[in-house]
Structures are given as structure tokens and as C-alpha cells.
Amino acid sequence: MRASLAVGIAKLLRRASPKRIRSVLRLISAGAEPSAYEQAKQARDEILTASPYCRGGEACLVRSLATALYCRMRGYWPTWSVGVLAVPPFAAHAWVEAEGRIVDEPLSATDYRAFFKVAV
Template sequence: MTTPSALDIPVGVPFARKLAARLVLVPAAALSLLPPHRIRAVLEVVRRGARPATAARAQAARDALCAVSLRCAGPRGCLPRSLGAALLCRLTGTWPTWCTGVSVVPPFNAHAWIEADGRPVGEPMPDGYFATLLAVGPAEPRPATSGPTT
């Protein structure tokens, strides 16, 4: 017998954002099938040129993914949800910190999430509940280089 659980499906997500979320859902699902080192390599390329996402923008992206996908809204949809939210933020020129890790207290539990402003976005667990094993944050801006001197 399974325990019934209520999904927290966001309401009031604008149509354009839902459409964009549907657009990134397929690449996010495909990425979620890759091994971790490949996911990191792809995300490090995708994040280039993006500025750090605010907590509000990251939450809006997460809400949009949960509004269009029951899998992403469910308890086992953390990987495609976090990947999709990061990709959706990237469409707007921003990038949250994408993280994956494990719970620090028993029982063992793997999880993937996004962070903005140094805090998990939309997660019901308290800060520090998960130990980060892999993170892909916004790229550091390259220092300006001067041209050749004559």
C-alpha cells in the first residue's frame, strides 16, 4: 500500500513561462539520463555568459517546471526539475547554482536542487540538510585582458 501524498502544483504561472518550461523539459529529461560528469560538462558549457540568478527568478523557473510536469512536481522528479529550472533560468540570461548531493542524516537520500543567493530554492528541508557533492554555479567573469602593447 502506498501513502497518498498531495503534490504542490503552483498556480498562476504565466502562459509564456509554462510554454518555455515545456521547451526545456525534453532537454532536461535527456540530461537526467547522463552520468554526473557528463551532466556537469554540459551545464558548464550552457552557463557561459549568464549572470547569477536571483532567488525570485529561480523560484519562478522551478514553479513553471512543476506546473507543466507532474513528474517534476513529484518527490522523485528532483533531477529533471532542477535541470529544467536551471535551463529555464538560462533562457532569461541567468544561472542558478545547480547542485546534487546526499542527506546528512539517515536514511540515505540522494537529491538534486538549485540554489540562488547561497540558499536552496523551493526546498522543504532546512538549510544544511543535504551535503553538496556536485555543484555548477554561475561562471566567474573573465578578467579584462589588455591587448598587445606596442
């Protein structure tokens, strides 16, 4: 139930400007404990289970937002990141990190370049 709620909120939030998304996430993340890698991975897995939309290749923003929000509902916060894939095909991308590692993305961490992050 909470995973579906997180996806719904993420779908609404994705329509906001990047500046607004960052501001909202900074506010939401305040006071949270940093997420352990396994906690963030479990949250991401539950988001993927709850939402067929989030399993799509074009859903990285909603998937990453929903994962971060779902983690926050549990009292912790991963690092939410937005940037690009720095290898062809070059594209915007959003992901979460925990314990300094990218959580369950298909490419190597060296293939991503972050423009900004929201961490605790």
C-alpha cells in the same frame, strides 16, 4: 512553452553520466548572469506547473535540471547542485540555489550536503 522544452531537455540529460551533465551545464551556463532567489523560485514554480512529472518525489534531478535550463533561457543561471540528504532517509538529491540559499526545498539547508555544484 519554454518550461515544457526545459523539462524535455532535462529528461534527456538525466540519462547522461554525472561528469557529462556537469560538462554540459558548465557550457550552457557560460556568460549567464547569476540568478536572484526570486527568479529561480519563479522558474522552479513554472516548471512544477508545466510538468506533473516534476512534482513527483523521485524527480529531483529532472526538476533541478529543468529549473536551471529554464533560468538560462531567460539569461540567468542558478547554482545547480547534486548531493545527498544528510538526514534519514539518506538519499541522493539535486537542487538549485540562488543568492546562497537553497530554492524552495522542504528541508533545512543544513540537511543537504553537496558533492558538486555548477555556478557562474
